[in-house]
Amino acid sequence: MLVRFAPMIYGPTLLFAVGEGAVIPLIPVIANRLGADVAVAALVAAALVVGxxxxxxxxGWAVARFGERVTMGVAGIVVLGGLTGIVLAQSLVFFAAAVFLIGFCAASFALARHSFMTTRVPLAFRARALSLLGGTFRLGMFVGPFISAALLGLFGDETASIVFFAVCQVATILLVFLGPDPEKAVPVGAPPRRGDGDSREAEDTGEAVTGAIPTVERAGVFRTMWRFRGVLARLGLAAASLSAVRSARQVVLPLWGVSLGLDAGTIAVVVGVSGAIDFALFYASGQVMDRFGRLWAALPAMVLMGSGFLALSFTHELGSAAMWYAMFAAVLGVGNGLSSGILLxxxxxxxxxxxxxxxxxxWRTLTDAGGAIAPLIVSALTAVASLSIGVGAMGVIAVLGAAGFIRWVPRYVPRAR
Structure with a gap:
């Protein structure tokens, strides 16, 4: 059943990711044309992540109340409004607001499919299905910039890439509203039995459990956050550290190459090879998680990325610094690839x-916050001390995150998972 509806399950996510990937590289360029310097252009680009x-x-509230299909369809329509704002923007403030709006709607596509997989994919291959979902995002971000470059070469104007994103969104909206609804066609799986790792079982509030078993009650978003504060503050923070390390990799590798005095082409090749290794391993991560357990993917990923950052931080002044840079970029790519789908x-x-x-x-707010804060940590430590200190700090965060996974994954996720 899931295979038959794979285009409906993965299609909207892939279309959105490809279109977004085509536009993301152009955001700083357009911001610069509107009068932003490098620092302000970076801030405008960050509006997408903040959104x-x-x-x-x-x-989360919209999916719970209106369903995944309506949420994704409405979000797609709003994205078209954001793209129109990008084309018509004559000021940085208006442009940044349009970018923020697109990022705001991107959360709906990611969360809707995450929720669908959670309730409908059998536990036996849940990790592989979610790793494939994560792979669709990576594929879109990998292919999108190349499509954008081709369109720029053909038309010589950034508007062509924005129109391409708009076409992807129209196709997404039509697919969501006119295609078969997998929410109705694919049955919801049976909930876990008591003791099978439901986070409600693991939550430790310190209160005695008495009386009859309560019936299921629809809880609001903030009540849910409070209800599961224990797991969010523990395993959620470990997950945020993984997101931070992933995000730092995207910032550190180009900066490290620049600090070594390498040319743009060499840096692009090193970053591209690291990204290719990362993308090649996304499905292997799901296989490992389904066969051996979640910790077998999370822990090696954190150890590899943590040791890669820590070792890289000591190589800046070496005579063979460029060689070490390329080698540890590959190590970081392997670590990031092994973590594909683990947060989902x-x-x-x-x-x-x-x-x-x-x-x-x-959960996604916590993990996205980790990814948003990491570049700020690297930037601040680089300004106060040095880039090596900033890179080493991310290695320390990875080590602490690995310790968090060792401590909390066995508690909240049973061995069967």
């Missing part, structure tokens, strides 16, 4: 089976 961070909780899978494992969307909104 997604702010959109997770509203998206852990969120699905510990989400309440009766109403996962509200919980997943909180």
């Amino acid at each position: 997604q961070l702010c959109g997770n909780i509203p998206a 899978t852990l969120g699905a494992d510990i989400a309440p089976p009766d109403e996962p969307a509200a919980f997943l909104g909180s």
Whole structure:
């Protein structure tokens, strides 16, 4: 059943990711044309991530209340408004607001499919299905810039890439509203039995449990956050550290190459090879998680990326610094590839089976916050001390995150997972 509806399950996510990937590289360019310097252009580009961070909780509420199909369809329509704003923007403030709006709606696509997989994919291959979902995002971000470059070469104007994103969104809206609805066609799986790792079982509030077993009650987003504060503050923070390390990799590799005095072509090749290794391993991560357990993917990923950052931080002044840079970029690519889908899978494992969307909104807010803060940490430590100190700090965060996974994954996720 899931295979038959794969285009409807993965199609909207892939279309959105390809269109977004085509536009993301152009955001700083357009911002610069509107009068922004390098620092302000970077801030405008960050509006996309901030928008997604702010959109997770509203998206969780919308999916829980209106369903995945309506949420994705409406979000697609709003994205068209954001793209129109980008084309018509004559000021930085208006342009940044349009970018923020697109990021805000991106949360709806990500969370809707995450919620769908949580309730409908059998536990036996949940990690592989979610790793494939994560792979669609990576594929879109990998292919989108190349499509954008081709369109720029053909038309010589950024508007062509924005129109391409708009066409992807129109196709997404039509697919969502006119195609078969997988929410109705694919049955909801049975909720976990008591003791099977439901996060409600693991939550330790210190209160004695008495009386009859309560019936299922629809809880709001903020009530859900409070109800599951224990798992969010523990395993959620470990997951945020993984998101931070992933995000730091995207910032550190280009900066390190620049600090070594390498030319743009060499840096692009090193970053591209690291990204290719990362993309090649996304499905292997799901296989490992389904066969051996979640910790077998999370722990090696954190150890590899942590040791890669720590070792890289000591190589800047070496005579063979460029060689070490290329080698540790590959190590970081392997580590990031092995972590593909782990945040989606852990969120699905510990989400309440009766109403996962509200919980997943909180979970994704935490992980996205980790990804948003990491570049700020690297930037601040580089300004105060040096880039090596900033890179080493991300290695320390990875080590602490690995310790968090060792401590909390066995507690909240059973061995069967």
